[in-house]
Each structure stands twice: as C-alpha cells, then as structure tokens.
Amino acid sequence: MFAINPTDPAPIWRQIEEGVRRMIALGALQPGASVPSVRDLAKDLRVNPNTVARAYQRLTEGGVLAVKRGEGTYVADVPVQPRKNERNEALRDAAIRYASTAIAVGSELEDAVDEVESAYERVVREHRRKA
Amino acid sequence: MFAINPTDPAPIWRQIEEGVRRMIALGALQPGASVPSVRDLAKDLRVNPNTVARAYQRLTEGGVLAVKRGEGTYVADVPVQPRKNERNEALRDAAIRYASTAIAVGSELEDAVDEVESAYERVVREHRRKA
DNA sequence: CTTACTGTATTAGGTATCTAGTACACGTTG
DNA sequence: CAACGTGTACTAGATACCTAATACAGTAAG
Numbered sequence: 101m102f103a104i105n106p107t108d109p110a111p112i113w114r115q116i117e118e119g120v121r122r123m124i125a126l127g128a129l130q131p132g133a134s135v136p137s138v139r140d141l142a143k144d145l146r147v148n149p150n151t152v153a154r155a156y157q158r159l160t161e162g163g164v165l166a167v168k169r170g171e172g173t174y175v176a177d178v179p180v181q182p183r184k185n186e187r188n189e190a191l192r193d194a195a196i197r198y199a200s201t202a203i204a205v206g207s208e209l210e211d212a213v214d215e216v217e218s219a220y221e222r223v224v225r226e227h228r229r230k231a
Numbered sequence: 232m233f234a235i236n237p238t239d240p241a242p243i244w245r246q247i248e249e250g251v252r253r254m255i256a257l258g259a260l261q262p263g264a265s266v267p268s269v270r271d272l273a274k275d276l277r278v279n280p281n282t283v284a285r286a287y288q289r290l291t292e293g294g295v296l297a298v299k300r301g302e303g304t305y306v307a308d309v310p311v312q313p314r315k316n317e318r319n320e321a322l323r324d325a326a327i328r329y330a331s332t333a334i335a336v337g338s339e340l341e342d343a344v345d346e347v348e349s350a351y352e353r354v355v356r357e358h359r360r361k362a
Numbered sequence: 363c364t365t366a367c368t369g370t371a372t373t374a375g376g377t378a379t380c381t382a383g384t385a386c387a388c389g390t391t392g
Numbered sequence: 393c394a395a396c397g398t399g400t401a402c403t404a405g406a407t408a409c410c411t412a413a414t415a416c417a418g419t420a421a422g
Contacts, residue, residue, distance in 0.1 A: 151379090201325045204249045205321050213347060269370090
C-alpha cells in the first residue's frame with residue numbers, strides 16, 4: 101500500500117488519508133475497488149486500528165470512500181477530487197513550506213526543482229509498481 | 232522577522248530554528264549580527280519565551296548562533312551550513328513530502344514545479360524586504 | 363551598588379495524538 | 393442458527409508539545 105513516516109510531524113491519520121487520496125489520483129485504486137479493512141491496514145502499517153478508522157471516516161465524509169456496513173469499505177463510484185480552489189490553496193501552502201526548507205538548508209532554486217521532479221517520478225513509480 | 236504558521240504540524244521551535252537559518256542563508260542576518268532577545272522575539276511572534284529559547288539553544292549547539300551570556304545572542308562569525316550530504320538528505324525528504332501532497336490533490340508535475348518556483352521567489356523577496 | 367537586560371533552568375498544567383482494550387450493530391458465510 | 397469479519401464507539405493511559413510562572417547567574421549602564 102504505502103508507508104508511514106514516523107519522523108513526519110503530521111499525524112498518522114493524515115498520512116493515511118493522503119496516501120489513499122494519492123493512490124486514487126494515480127489510478128492504483130479504481131472507483132468501486134475495495135480498500136483493506138481497518139484492522140488489516142492497521143496491521144500492515146504497524147498502527148492502531150483506531151488511527152486507520154479515523155482516516156477512513158474522514159475520507160468517507162469527504163466522499164472519497166463509501167462504507168457498506170458490515171461488509172467493507174470501497175472507493176466511491178465517483179471519488180471526489182478537491183476543487184480547483186482548494187487544490188491550488190493546498191498546493192501553494194505545501195510549496196511555501198518546501199521552498200522555505202530548501203532555502204534554509206542553502207539550496208538554490210534549480211536544485212529544489214530538480215529534487216521535486218525526481219521525487220514526483222519516484223512516488224508515481226512506487227505506486228504503479230503496487231497497483 | 233518571519234511568521235509562525237499555527238496550522239503547520241511542525242513544532243514552533245523548529246519553525247523558528249528554520250526561520251533563522253533561512254535569514255542567514257539569504258544574507259538578511261550577517262555573521263556577527265545580533266538576533267532579537269528571547270523575550271523580544273517571543274513577544275513579536277506571540278509565543279512563549281521558552282519556545283524561542285529552545286530554538287536558540289539548538290542553533291547554538293549547531294554552531295549557527297553564538298551566545299554571550301548576559302549580553303545577547305549573535306550570529307556566529309562563521310555560521311555553519313549543513314554539509315552537502317545532510318543538505319541533500321533534508322531536501323530530498325522535503326521534496327518527497329511535497330510531491331506526495333501534490334499528487335494527492337491531483338496536481339500535475341508541471342503545476343507542482345511552477346508553484347515551487349513562485350513560492351521560492353516569494354520567500355526570497357519577503358526576506359529581502361526586511362533585511 | 364542598583365537597576366535592567368541577557369540566556370538558562372525548573373515546575374506545573376493543558377491540549378493533541380497515538381496506543382490499548384473492549385464492546386456493539388450489521389452483514390456474510392458456514 | 394452460529395461464527396466470523398465488517399465499521400464504529402467508548403474509556404483509559406502514555407507521550408510530545410506549548411504555555412505559564414518563577415528563579416538564578418552573568419553583563420551593561422545608571
């Protein structure tokens with residue numbers, strides 16, 4: 101599926117939420133496909149089931165996942181993507197954080213851009229491999 | 232000086248630490264220059280003095296700042312920049328995080344890169360303005 | 363010396379997060 | 393029917409971080 105980064109200050113449930121969104125965006129999870137059960141994914145990620153449940157719950161509220169009670173959780177038939185405004189806002193926020201750390205460690209813009217391109221391709225490839 | 236982002240999951244002391252490193256990297260803080268006192272910066276950032284003290288302490292241990300006890304804190308005569316290895320590692324880590332969120336919100340690589348270039352210039356300009 | 367300002371240290375409390383354990387309602391499968 | 397696997401809910405504990413309030417040692421300026 102994907103990995104959890106313990107050194108990432110972001111809450112684990114948010115990392116899971118973003119990970120699922122990422123796999124859907126890349127097509128590794130198709131609409132209607134079933135996602136691992138709360139307990140299975142928790143065991144896989146070495147994480148508490150409650151933490152996974154929280155992520156699934158948020159994704160369900162957001163229309164990304166659909167729950168069939170007693171049966172399982174599935175990718176929604178029409179998974180909701182963030183609106184253009186929200187998307188741009190989130191992206192710009194992340195970009196500022198990235199640029200800030202790049203400058204803080206003394207990197208030039210070119211290096212920062214190269215590193216992003218490389219990382220982007222790597223993440224895509226990693227997900228394709230497990231699709 | 233710079234701003235604290237309460238929505239950023241990163242601890243405040245780390246944001247301060249990075250902010251100081253950023254200003255030094257951009258030349259807004261020259262070697263030997265004095266940095267605001269713990270209490271002043273805390274008041275400016277609307278933050279507890281202990282939090283600023285923690286950031287200053289880490290920067291001092293890292294050789295970025297130098298303390299003259301009872302007098303104040305100054306930028307070290309030869310501010311230490313992260314080694315190439317550490318720099319690349321930190322940058323790559325940040326790049327992965329950024330690329331991951333970019334993909335999660337459904338952005339293409341080109342958009343992600345554009346946003347980084349824009350953010351980089353904006354951060355530089357912002358610091359130059361206050362130098 | 364007295365006052366005021368430095369950085370530093372200590373203690374306490376509040377909040378958010380993660381973990382752990384248990385329980386319940388629902389659906390499928392035997 | 394019984395057994396099992398779903399998501400969900402609840403309580404309790406541990407940890408990390410931020411805040412708050414003091415106190416102390418060193419330096420500079422009056």
